[in-house]
Amino acid sequence: MLAAKLIEGLVFVLTVGSGLVATLLLVDLLRVGKGRQGVAYKGGIGQWSWVAHRVTGILVVAFLFGHIVDTFGVGFGPELYDETISLYQQWWFKPFEVALVAAVVYHAFNGLRIILFDFWPHLALKQKLFAKIQLAAFAIAFLPAAFFMLRSALEESPLG
Amino acid sequence: MATVEDIYRKHKPKAFSPGRRPSSTEVWWWFFMRISGVILLFLVLIHLYVMHLVGSGVERVGFDFVAERWANVGWRAFDWVLLVLALLHGVNGLRIIIDDYIRSPGARTAVKGTLYGLTAILMIMGTTVVVAFDAGVSG
Numbered sequence: 001m002l003a004a005k006l007i008e009g010l011v012f013v014l015t016v017g018s019g020l021v022a023t024l025l026l027v028d029l030l031r032v033g034k035g036r037q038g039v040a041y042k043g044g045i046g047q048w049s050w051v052a053h054r055v056t057g058i059l060v061v062a063f064l065f066g067h068i069v070d071t072f073g074v075g076f077g078p079e080l081y082d083e084t085i086s087l088y089q090q091w092w093f094k095p096f097e098v099a100l101v102a103a104v105v106y107h108a109f110n111g112l113r114i115i116l117f118d119f120w121p122h123l124a125l126k127q128k129l130f131a132k133i134q135l136a137a138f139a140i141a142f143l144p145a146a147f148f149m150l151r152s153a154l155e156e157s158p159l160g
Numbered sequence: 161m162a163t164v165e166d167i168y169r170k171h172k173p174k175a176f177s178p179g180r181r182p183s184s185t186e187v188w189w190w191f192f193m194r195i196s197g198v199i200l201l202f203l204v205l206i207h208l209y210v211m212h213l214v215g216s217g218v219e220r221v222g223f224d225f226v227a228e229r230w231a232n233v234g235w236r237a238f239d240w241v242l243l244v245l246a247l248l249h250g251v252n253g254l255r256i257i258i259d260d261y262i263r264s265p266g267a268r269t270a271v272k273g274t275l276y277g278l279t280a281i282l283m284i285m286g287t288t289v290v291v292a293f294d295a296g297v298s299g
Contacts, residue, residue, distance in 0.1 A: 028261075054257065061250030065282060068243065072285040075293055078223030088218050101212065104204055111197045118194065148213060 004083035007073055011066035011087065015096065018062030022055040045131045053110045056103035063100055094153035098146050105142045109134050189252055196245045203242045227295035236290055243286040251279045 074081045087093060113134045117124040212218055229235050254275060262268045 025261075057250070057253045058257070061254060064246055064250055065278070068247070068282045068286045072289045074223060074226050075289045081223045081226070085218075085221060088221075097212065097218065101208055104208060108197075108201045108204065112201065115194050115197065145208075145213060149217060152217060152219070 001080055001083050003073070003076070004080055007066075007070050007084045008087045010069055011063075014062045014066040018058050021062075022058050025055060025058070026051065044128070046127050049110055049113070049131050049134070053107060053114070056107040056110075059103045060100070060107060091153045091157040094150060098149050101145055101149070102142055105145075106138050109138050109141070193249060193252060196249045200242075200245050200249060203238070203245065206238075207242060223295075226293075230290075230293055231295070236293075240287065240290045243290065244283070247279060247283055247286070251275060 070081075070084050073084050088097065113130050116130070117127065123130065211221060230239075255272065258268060258271055258275070262271055
């Protein structure tokens with residue numbers, strides 16, 4: 001169906017486009033390390049957390065735009081909707097799905113860290129420690145989820 | 161390389177003077193980002209868990225799945241709150257990023273205008289389908 005292909009195309013364009021924007025941001029931010037001026041703070045793990053927050057935010061909001069459009073399709077009946085979301089059910093789409101989950105979980109935990117510093121500024125004196133705690137929390141929440149998601153996809157892939 | 165402190169000492173931007181009060185709209189958006197962020201943490205993680213991990217994950221999602229889920233008005237309310245908070249949180253984030261990277265006033269207005277128009281359309285699309293979806297009519 002044409003409409004389904006168009007929506008799938010939109011999701012694809014948004015995914016690739018946001019990836020490109022995120023890469024451009026990263027390139028811009030990498031200049032920080034070379035001592036040139038950019039949108040920058042002081043470097044180190046705090047700076048990289050900020051970069052990751054921005055990049056994951058862009059990826060998630062881009063997918064959100066596409067996801068609202070594909071969900072809108074459910075109002076047009078099963079034929080359109082089931083064909084549209086079959087994109088997400090391909091085994092090769094699983095890595096993108098896992099990347100989305102990683103971006104969301106990272107952004108969520110990093111956001112909590114930012115809120116902590118905003119309301120209790122003295123905690124920011126130990127920002128490096130908090131960044132490490134946050135990475136550990138991210139790993140604990142994300143890795144099991146990724147394992148279960150990838151396991152089912154692997155069974156369906158030609159490799160499984 | 162000039163450090164942030166050097167730049168501050170040289171220019172003494174008014175933004176940092178003790179008497180200056182921040183724009184109240186920006187303060188409210190700052191506050192909204194924190195509040196919506198905390199609420200979204202729970203809503204999004206529940207959404208991801210229900211849609212991507214339980215059972216066979218995304219493979220089981222389809223028209224019938226949505227129809228069954230949205231037969232419950234509680235899930236409709238959940239999805240609508242998730243839609244509104246996530247869209248506003250995301251677009252406000254994009255607005256801040258646009259301010260950081262697009263310096264020319266004309267381009268800034270054009271990009272932001274497009275973004276806000278798109279946001280309005282997406283908000284209407286999402287709200288319509290969550291509120292008005294009827295499995296009997298569209299199925």
